[in-house]
Amino acid sequence: MPADAGCSERLPLADAWAWLDARRSPAVPEAAPLAEAAGRVLAADLLHPADRPDRDIALSDGYAVAAEATVGAGPYSPLVLPARPCRAGEALPDLADAVLGREAGEPLGGMLEVSAPVARGAGVARCGEAARRGDVALPAGTLLGPAHLALAASLGATHLTVWRRPAVALLVAGPKPPCHEALAAALAALVARDGGLPGAHPADADLVLMAGRSGWGTDDDAAPTLAAAGGALDHHGIAIAPGGSAGLGRLGAAPLVLLPGDPAAALVAYELLAGRLLRRLAHRPADWPALLRRVRLSRRVASPIGTTDFVPLVLSGELAAPLALPPADGLAGLVRADGFLVVPAGREGYAAGDEVAAVVTAPFTPRNAP
């Protein structure tokens, strides 16, 4: 095959995303203990098992009274009434239906001087006010964080029904041993970040990542190797840079993303292609698990028309300095980056001073003074 085969027919990234977004997610729910459910995606609505609160409760520390008994109280005609001290969140005692705050004074011998009428329900959360039994507490699709786990536990849940994590197989061919290790370590971390389980055998995988020998040179045998294993590429060559020798296909029943062997190009192709698919397979939002931030470019960025370019950025306040990815040493650029810019295929780049949307991957650490 000539060295530049595919170059002229590289698939636009938008079409690659359409291909990725057409893959179907395995919809296999499983029960996860609460302690292992962080980062998982809820596969079924979690319902309130009872009214919330399940009885009338005090909204603050104070004194529970019967509202009816306060009728007629005034600054010139205070009433001395039985009042039970109560704590925020506690059920009201029998006959009480309102709560006066601590500022109402100190009771003496269980009796409190009240100098204004109190409305029934004042200072009280009524039974069922926050939620009714059967209401949805956490909807299916929730990406579970600490507060979700706390809420689930407070509702008595010990396990949650979550989507099974997609199993991801990694086949690295070609690059010399250190590069193989580099890809294995980095891709496993990215797979875990995006909700997948790395280390699967290709026969059991929900997604196969194949890396190395992806180009069009005489020793680039990724495509024939895949064909010999019973797989195929639907597309070979994506209009992205770096990472243009990536491909999309399948092995057995699993979708397959072919990544370049150069570690930096492989990580970029993961971010632009494979990560999107994995997040969808994991029932997560397809977009990058990162924030967009408006930044101003400190230097111009050149980008050929027809190719979507991945440009690492070093952020400093509102300024973003684009980094070059040297062809044989792109990792040195990637490790310095706080985020990246994606230059759409239709643009020739940006001028210095242009405002762009940066995908910020490193937490920004400004002074958060109290």
Place this chain on the structure above:
Amino acid sequence: MPADAGCSERLPLADAWAWLDARRSPAVPEAAPLAEAAGRVLAADLLHPADRPDRDIALSDGYAVAAEATVGAGPYSPLVLPARPCRAGEALPDLADAVLGREAGEPLGGMLEVSAPVARGAGVARCGEAARRGDVALPAGTLLGPAHLALAASLGATHLTVWRRPAVALLVAGPKPPCHEALAAALAALVARDGGLPGAHPADADLVLMAGRSGWGTDDDAAPTLAAAGGALDHHGIAIAPGGSAGLGRLGAAPLVLLPGDPAAALVAYELLAGRLLRRLAHRPADWPALLRRVRLSRRVASPIGTTDFVPLVLSGELAAPLALPPADGLAGLVRADGFLVVPAGREGYAAGDEVAAVVTAPFTPRNAP
């Protein structure tokens, strides 16, 4: 002790942060295999073991030539020279010292027609150009992400010297069983997020989190329980809301953060106090592992002077809707939030339409169209 003891002497959050920031990090390095090093913090500089590149290499696919032989070539006097095809990143063959790109044409019988002189070093990355042997490839203090692991592996590293993860003990007292579970699951997830190892025995812990019975009521026995175990509180009562009954102290040699038993208040006190200390103990940046974003409040936020208030926010584009945290049902608010606003002690709050800095904890998922 009277129910409101401590209220008037609650420690300002700035002073609590000063106390937290004065705790010393355990400085115990350990070796982690690359595959387990994601999220760890490098404890020693990683050095380049050799010049990078370690020989002159081609910057792109093309043809390696001897620059000297091209002297005199011109459009009207092309020279036909020996040219060896080479790939990006490959070492130059002997005698070659420049690389012509593929656009230079197709060689015939190993000979290429050259119609312009080529400078020595053109298209070549010189040995040691990117880094010299002994240069720092990754500095101590780097929070290791996928690209760092790839770079380390490409330098031949199989293990990295990282700081030991702080061991965190969790002692939950007081709240009824579901609340206990709620705190255990949520706090373990937060501890893992901030680089700690949950589940330690208090005797082996680098940090103790004690939760529940933290207030000043008759059944609030956290302080005497801690004293009976040989610990002590340096401060009890922090001027934050919710979470004001939190405290700072020690148990054995480990610093201790006392958290309220109410799950929502406990999570807030973790975010405002314990998380900051844990990240420092883990040698991470002390600030929240989240982005700040300028947003506009859709409603006013009231906050008493003298208290630092934690206000959950629901974000929608540039607008942020503040959420109430009902005293007995704060988790319902926390689970809906995309981030939070910290109202400084010196402010009475904000008006609707005010621009504030939101700490964004949920990844924002805008349309990232290619």
